[in-house]
Amino acid sequence: MTSVALRLAVAPPTESCDSGLAAPTWDFDALTTYGPGASVDDAVPAETTNATTRPGQLPQAYRDADEADLYRRIEVAKETLGDRVVVLGHYYQRDEIVAHADFVGDSFQLANAALTRPDAEAIVFCGVHFMAETADILAREDQQVILPNLAAGCSMADMADEDSVEEAWLDLAEAYGFDPEGSDDPADYPGGKLPVVPVTYMNSSAALKAFCGRHGGIVCTSSNARTVLEWAFERGERVLFFPDQHLGRNTAKAMGVPLEQMPMWNPRKPLGGNDEATLQAATVILWHGFCSVHRRFTTAQIDKARAEYPGVQVVVHPECPMPVVDAADAAGSTELIRQFVADAEPGSVIAIGTEVNMVNRLAAQHPDKTIFCLDPVICPCSTMYRIHPGYLAWVLEGLVAGETHNRIEVDDDVARHARTALERMLAAAPKPLTGSAQGAPAATAATGSAR
Known part of the structure; x- marks a missing residue:
């Protein structure tokens, strides 16, 4: 399998999302945008919650090292550290990082996977x-969580900042006539239901997870979004769902919520761009946020795949726009997509609407099937892509030398409330959005077949 990094380096500009992604990661870490690639048009907020605008600090020696040298140094450092360290690799990471991961999975699978290594003093999270x-919220007090590159943020997560959500909450409190700092017990409200239940996608800051914990809300993942919304509707009259509008819309629509009862909340407009009547009729209020990678997928791409490959099966992530999800054969989390491919018969042709690193890896793991990305342009998640082997070698060799680089620490009070929302999420067993594939609860240990 040719790595995405190599394909970017040799691809003509017309076949690549942005030729700048072929440059060394540290060349664009300090840019005031999210960098070249899928998120290049996303405006970085003045006070990002995800450290995106912090330049990387990678020493020159690691920048100059070649791929083979970095691979060797990472493996030597891991062997030296042994059980004192666990390396987690998200599905969307480049292959050069996944090769060193002890566990590969989605964000919450990996946070849980870290808990299975109680002897680990350090959790190196190759994600955003x-x-x-x-991971820090769920880790023990004596464990340290490290992000190899502090410039690895998330444009979607930054689309719902704490101040904007707090302002929206005040507006909703006035519209629905409740105390914004009042009780989060449904029994204290008419009909035994909260006026609004806040639900945040996992792709959000710890501060917003804490906001949900304080106000009777919950966190969801793409695998358990339906179960979480069912939980929220049992407790509340309506839901405020942030930051990803598409996951919220696709999930609620599959549950039978009419589109006219799902208004968008634009934080830059009074009342989110709505009038009082619209808000009174709302069942799910969708935040104006999205994933730049999954927004690229279109129904035209699905039509093209079906025309070129009769009988092709199309599976997409629920962060894709609603028309794309509706046109697909199945939709679900990264783990559901992985399982969908694994369960398909030999000889199957599968078109996938999710991040290209994962698609390429699935194609390599299943040579008996034809697997390709719906988007023909090489366009990885540009912030995930910032975790380069040079950064991983730097933080691991730092641990060997007794030094900790790029530790992530969540404030104790924030962590306490965020943990409440995460524990509620843990109790919500996943259900697929559409399709027949079922998501698995645990991350995949990184073996030869997982690379």
């Missing part, structure tokens, strides 16, 4: 900032 925060 909100994932490392979640």
